[in-house]
Amino acid sequence: xxxxxxxxxxxxxxxxxxxxxxxxxxxxxxxxxxxxxxxxxxxxxxxxxxxxxxxxxxxxxxxxxxxxxxxxxxxxxxxxxxxxxxxxxxxxxxxxxxxxxxxxxxxxxxxxxxxxxxxxxxxxxxxxxxxxxxxxxxxxxxxxxxxxxxxxxxxxxxxxxxxxxxxxxxxxxxxxxxxxxxxxxxxxxxxxxxxxxxxxxxxxxxxxxxxxxxxxxxxxxxxxxxxxxxxxxxxxxxxxxxxxxxxxxxxxxxxxxxxxxxxxxxxxxxxxxxxxxxxxxxxxxxxxxxxxxxxxxxxxxxxxxxxxxxxxxxxxxxxxxxxxxxxxxxxxxxxxxxxx
Ligand SMILES: NC(=O)c1ccc[n+]([C@@H]2O[C@H](COP(=O)([O-])OP(=O)(O)OC[C@H]3O[C@@H](n4cnc5c(N)ncnc54)[C@H](O)[C@@H]3O)[C@@H](O)[C@H]2O)c1
Ligand SMILES: [Zn+2]
Ligand SMILES: [Zn+2]
Numbered sequence: 001x002x003x004x005x006x007x008x009x010x011x012x013x014x015x016x017x018x019x020x021x022x023x024x025x026x027x028x029x030x031x032x033x034x035x036x037x038x039x040x041x042x043x044x045x046x047x048x049x050x051x052x053x054x055x056x057x058x059x060x061x062x063x064x065x066x067x068x069x070x071x072x073x074x075x076x077x078x079x080x081x082x083x084x085x086x087x088x089x090x091x092x093x094x095x096x097x098x099x100x101x102x103x104x105x106x107x108x109x110x111x112x113x114x115x116x117x118x119x120x121x122x123x124x125x126x127x128x129x130x131x132x133x134x135x136x137x138x139x140x141x142x143x144x145x146x147x148x149x150x151x152x153x154x155x156x157x158x159x160x161x162x163x164x165x166x167x168x169x170x171x172x173x174x175x176x177x178x179x180x181x182x183x184x185x186x187x188x189x190x191x192x193x194x195x196x197x198x199x200x201x202x203x204x205x206x207x208x209x210x211x212x213x214x215x216x217x218x219x220x221x222x223x224x225x226x227x228x229x230x231x232x233x234x235x236x237x238x239x240x241x242x243x244x245x246x247x248x249x250x251x252x253x254x255x256x257x258x259x260x261x262x263x264x265x266x267x268x269x270x271x272x273x274x275x276x277x278x279x280x281x282x283x284x285x286x287x288x289x290x291x292x293x294x295x296x297x298x299x300x301x302x303x304x305x306x307x308x309x310x311x312x313x314x315x316x317x318x319x320x321x322x323x324x325x326x327x328x329x330x331x332x333x334x335x336x337x338x339x340x
Pocket of ligand 1: 038039040148167168169170171172173190191192193196237238239240242243259260261262263284285286287
């Protein structure tokens with residue numbers, strides 16, 4: 001069978017792989033149907049992802065079908081369509097033992113540290129599969145993206161009626177917006193890309209959007225939006241260190257700031273600002289197993305609809321040619337889905 005492999009930054013190759021063996025105890029053999037392309041894949045392609053190693057078969061946002069299960073597997077059966085939780089955790093380290101497998105000390109993320117889903121068939125631990133009888137394979141592929149926002153929002157424990165600012169309206173910012181909406185929070189989105197802000201207002205039903213003009217006028221806008229103050233929740237989903245350094249200025253007294261976007265640079269902030277306002281700063285990494293089941297249910301019940309996010313489609317053979325265009329925001333891409 002053929003697989004798509006990122007040989008080194010900027011170079012994909014179609015490679016030949018032998019068929020996987022039979023699934024062992026606790027494992028499942030899956031057929032990959034849909035793969036979402038995400039910022040992590042783009043960073044890997046551009047050589048900007050610190051954790052990435054090459055050569056690598058990318059693909060961690062997956063909609064799969066179970067073909068065969070090994071001994072002792074009870075959560076899925078052949079024919080089940082599933083979303084995949086791509087965080088391979090050791091189940092032994094202190095983080096795993098505390099129930100935080102999302103930040104396992106030996107974490108291996110599919111398609112980043114170990115080979116992912118841009119291949120027709122492979123074997124996975126069955127416990128990482130989350131089935132749905134109702135969702136389309138494309139919807140299942142988007143569950144992981146949503147899980148990132150779900151976990152980030154859970155970190156700050158929003159209360160109904162609070163004001164939240166989401167900085168960065170890419171897929172990760174959008175996924176955070178979905179869960180802030182479910183928490184009945186008043187949402188403002190700030191981005192440098194007017195098209196993405198329009199999408200937030202027109203399609204996501206976000207209350208307020210801000211395109212910063214470089215003069216600091218966004219502080220005045222936030223003051224007006226919140227009725228004299230600042231948001232008590234700020235989510236930075238930009239992947240920009242400039243934005244992350246600046247985000248402290250947008251947090252109300254005793255507010256919470258969560259970094260879901262990731263950078264390789266040092267973040268810095270003025271301690272007097274941080275202390276005067278008695279802020280809390282959170283990091284958010286990946287998501288928890290229960291988030292997957294919760295999200296599947298929310299999509300099944302029609303409470304989250306990610307279909308408008310999918311702006312681009314391609315197939316296995318056209319991906320390599322199309323991929324460069326997905327790295328360019330001016331093409332209007334939000335989420336591209338590959339049919340395997
Ligand atoms: N925490 C996690 O587990 C996790 C998982 C996946 C991705 N991520 C990270 O989340 C971040 C966002 O991912 P994405 O796929 O949505 O990226 P994206 O590039 O599609 O979106 C980022 C958005 O931020 C905006 N932006 C950039 N600089 C800005 C600034 N200074 N002010 C305002 N807006 C600005 C861009 O215009 C863009 O719309 C990345 O850093 C990615 O690595 C984190
Ligand atoms: Zn992703
Ligand atoms: Zn662990």
